[in-house]
Amino acid sequence: MLHSDLAKAKTLGVDLRALRKARGLTLSDLAQMLGRSVGWVSQVERDKSEPSISDLRAIAKCLDVPVSILFGQQSAPAQEQGYVVRAHARRAMGPGEEGLTEELLSPDLTDDFEMVHSTFQPHSVMQSQAKRPTQEVGYIISGKLDLLIGDQEFTVGPGDSFRIRGETYRWMNPYDDAAVAIWVIAPPVY
8 A cells, every 4th residue: 555545545435345355245245235325425425525423334244344333433643653652542343342452553454465463361162163265373472371273172372373275163261350452363254
C-alpha cells in the first residue's frame, strides 16, 4: 500500500470492502443479502454514504463479524495512520463471550492478514468447535492454553506457538491464570 493510500485505509468503507472480499462476496451478493442496491453498498465502501446503526448490524450479520469491529475507528496522528496502533486505541473485537477478549492490533483490515491480541480468562472454554477458511498462527505471551486442533490435543504456554490451517479447533483455559496470545490470521476474518 502506498503512503498516500494510508490515510484512506482507516475508514469504515475500506474495512467493509476487505471483509466482503475476504468472504468471496461481490457487491451484488452483499446488496442482495442486505436488501439494498449495489450503488448504496458501493457508496458505503467508498465512504460516500454513512450507514445507520441498523445498517451496520445487518452488514455485520451478513459478513459474520461482531458489530463492534465496525465501530471505534480511532483517529491517529496523520504520520501514524496505517502504521501504528497505540495500546489505548485498539479496536475491541467480538462480544467477549466465553471469557475471550480480543483487540485488533492491525491498523485496519486491508492487508492479507490481521493481528489480534487475545486474552482467555481463567476457567474459560470455547463451547463448540469452530472451523474457518483461514491459516492462523498463535503465540502465547503468558498463561497456558489447552487446544484441540483437528483430533490432536495440545497444551501451550509462554513462548510456544501453534498453527491452524482450516481445521476444526477449540480452546480451553482450565487454569487459574489468564492466557494471553497474539494471533496472525489470513485472510482477515473480523
